[in-house]
Amino acid sequence: MAGIELTGLSTVYPNGVRAVDSLDVSIKDGEFFALLGPSGCGKTTLLRTIAGLEPATSGTVSIGARDVTRVEPGQRRVAMVFQDYALFPHMSVAENIAYPLRVRRAPRPRQREVAARTAADLGLDGLLERRPGQLSGGQQQRVALARAIAVSADVLLLDEPLSNLDARLRLEARTFLKRLQRELGLTTVFVTHDQAEALALADRIAVMEAGRIRQLGSPREIFQRPGSTFVANFIGSTPMNLLPGAVRSGAVEVAGTSLTEVDLPDGTEVVVGIRPEYLTLGEEGIPGTVSIVENLGITSLVTLECADGTLIGVTVQEHAEPRIGAQVSAAPQPGRLLLYGQDGVLLG
Ligand code: ADP
Ligand code: MG
Numbered sequence: 001m002a003g004i005e006l007t008g009l010s011t012v013y014p015n016g017v018r019a020v021d022s023l024d025v026s027i028k029d030g031e032f033f034a035l036l037g038p039s040g041c042g043k044t045t046l047l048r049t050i051a052g053l054e055p056a057t058s059g060t061v062s063i064g065a066r067d068v069t070r071v072e073p074g075q076r077r078v079a080m081v082f083q084d085y086a087l088f089p090h091m092s093v094a095e096n097i098a099y100p101l102r103v104r105r106a107p108r109p110r111q112r113e114v115a116a117r118t119a120a121d122l123g124l125d126g127l128l129e130r131r132p133g134q135l136s137g138g139q140q141q142r143v144a145l146a147r148a149i150a151v152s153a154d155v156l157l158l159d160e161p162l163s164n165l166d167a168r169l170r171l172e173a174r175t176f177l178k179r180l181q182r183e184l185g186l187t188t189v190f191v192t193h194d195q196a197e198a199l200a201l202a203d204r205i206a207v208m209e210a211g212r213i214r215q216l217g218s219p220r221e222i223f224q225r226p227g228s229t230f231v232a233n234f235i236g237s238t239p240m241n242l243l244p245g246a247v248r249s250g251a252v253e254v255a256g257t258s259l260t261e262v263d264l265p266d267g268t269e270v271v272v273g274i275r276p277e278y279l280t281l282g283e284e285g286i287p288g289t290v291s292i293v294e295n296l297g298i299t300s301l302v303t304l305e306c307a308d309g310t311l312i313g314v315t316v317q318e319h320a321e322p323r324i325g326a327q328v329s330a331a332p333q334p335g336r337l338l339l340y341g342q343d344g345v346l347l348g
Contacts, residue, residue, distance in 0.1 A: 002064030002077075002154040003029040003187060004050060009059035010211075011042075011049045019045035021211035022059070027189065032181050034198035035191045037208030038234070043191040044083070046208075047157045050189065051078050063154055079148035079186075080157040084164070085140050087132040093119065093143050094128040100151045118146045122180070138169045145180070155187045162197060174200060195235045199223060207231050229271055229344040238276045238301050241312055242340070245272040252339065255306035257286040260337050270347065273338035276301060276313040281322060285331030288312060290322045304330055 004027040011020040019042040027033045035043045048054040050061055052073035060069045068076045087096050095102075097118055098111040106114075119125055122142045132140055141161060148156060161177070162170045178201055181188050192198050198205045199219040207215045207222065207230075215227040226232035232240045243254045247268040251258040254272050264270070279285075281302065288304030291311075300321045304312045314330045322328050339347045 002066075003027055003031070004155060004189070005060075005062040006050070007060045007062075009046075009049065009061060010057045011045050011054055012057040013045075018211055020049060023211075023213060025206060025213065025216070027187060028203075030185050030187055032178070032188050032190065032201055032203045034202035034205045035189060035208055036195060036198040036205050036234070037193065039193055041208040042211040043193075043208060044159055045211075047080070047159050047189060047191055050155075051080050051157055052076050053080075077152075077154040078157060079151065079153035079155070081141075081144045081148045081159065081161050083159045083161070085132075085144035087140060087143055087147075089132050092129050092131060093124060093135070096132065096143055097146045097150050099147060104151065114150050115146075118150045122146045136169075137165050138173055141165065141173060142176075145177075149184065149186075153186070155189065156181070156184070158188065158190045160191055160193070163192070163194070170197075177201065196237055199235070207234060225338065225346065226273070227346050229273070229340050232273050232338070232340075236275060238296070238313060238315060241272075241274050241276065241279075243272045243274070243310055243312065245270045245339070252337075255286050255288070255308050255310045259286075259332060262339065264347075269342055271340040271342070271344070273340055274332050274336060276315040278333045278336035279312070279314040279330045280333060281314050281316055281320075281328050281330055283329060285329040286310075286312060287327065287329045290324055290326045290328060293321050293324065304328065 006023050006025045009020055009023045012018045035046060037043055045054055049056050056069055060067055063076060094115045098115040101111045101114055119128055122145060124142055124146060162173050165173055174197060190201060202219060204218055205222050206213045209230055215222060215231045223235055226235055229242055232242060245252045245254045247262055247264045247266055251261050252270060252272060286306060288306040290302055291305045292303040294301040298318055299315045302314045302316055304314060312330050341347055
């Protein structure tokens with residue numbers, strides 16, 4: 001078992017792209033750590049740099065107490081599952097799972113035993129003689145996982161392992177993955193562009209943008225107090241309202257309605273962040289006209305249009321939806337307003 005320590009880590013490709021830019025991160029032993037960010041932000045590169053498949057341009061990677069920056073991938077005690085699974089199509093499930101043991105020249109009976117046991121752990125018994133082409137996406141994903149954990153490793157690196165599965169299977173596989181990680185107790189770095197996946201699975205999330213970590217925290221911290229409008233925009237299945245606000249007489253106003261007292265000079269322009277789930281429709285708050293109602297199942301997302309054109313999303317419970325065209329107001333629940341500066345950084 002081992003934690004992962006990244007110090008001043010940069011990975012620059014020969015074409016000059018700085019895919020990982022001076023990262024300092026400490027991932028704890030046994031932690032389920034998610035790297036979350038939009039496509040192209042450097043998640044795969046960071047994972048490959050930890051695995052040793054991409055050379056670090058500067059800085060260090062330590063696994064356990066060992067500096068592995070110049071250590072070959074095969075000697076790092078790292079297991080990795082690639083986004084496309086990279087299974088060998090001409091080999092059976094058993095041969096695929098046993099492949100890393102074969103490369104290490106483990107005796108045949110041991111290869112067979114480990115493959116059978118790992119397959120059973122992952123619910124693949126009965127499929128050992130099949131080829132990858134004869135498996136469903138979910139089964140292929142499990143074979144890739146089985147192959148990764150068949151050799152004992154200290155850390156497990158997963159690159160968007162659920163993204164090739166359809167929506168329902170993805171939920172099942174997510175629960176399965178969480179249980180497996182708990183059972184194995186393996187330090188796990190999980191790459192995803194899906195905020196819901198990161199929130200559901202991770203002990204901590206690092207939100208990445210352009211090779212850098214923009215925020216690091218528990219799912220709750222990241223959800224409730226996004227440190228910037230970038231993170232706020234990225235997290236939550238219904239997007240956070242980011243409303244233009246201004247300070248007048250010591251209070252923040254949105255669309256002409258005074259919301260909360262602040263210690264900022266009059267005239268300061270801010271961005272007011274409030275999640276649709278943390279607004280209540282009624283008589284109080286910012287007045288507007290109901291322009292759209294979207295059914296989300298147990299809740300609906302109501303869009304209010306204010307007199308100045310500001311649009312506000314409000315989540316309401318089923319059967320509490322207002323009719324289109326109704327005049328209502330949206331009031332923030334106490335303590336739920338976030339204020340961002342013009343540079344997008346959380347104030348206070
Ligand atoms: P993500 O996994 O978050 O989508 P990547 O790590 O794949 O991001 O890519 C990060 C950046 O590095 C992107 O700008 C991408 O175009 C670039 N990049 C990725 N792989 C290579 C490569 N082999 N050579 C040059 N640039 C690359
Ligand atoms: Mg990627």
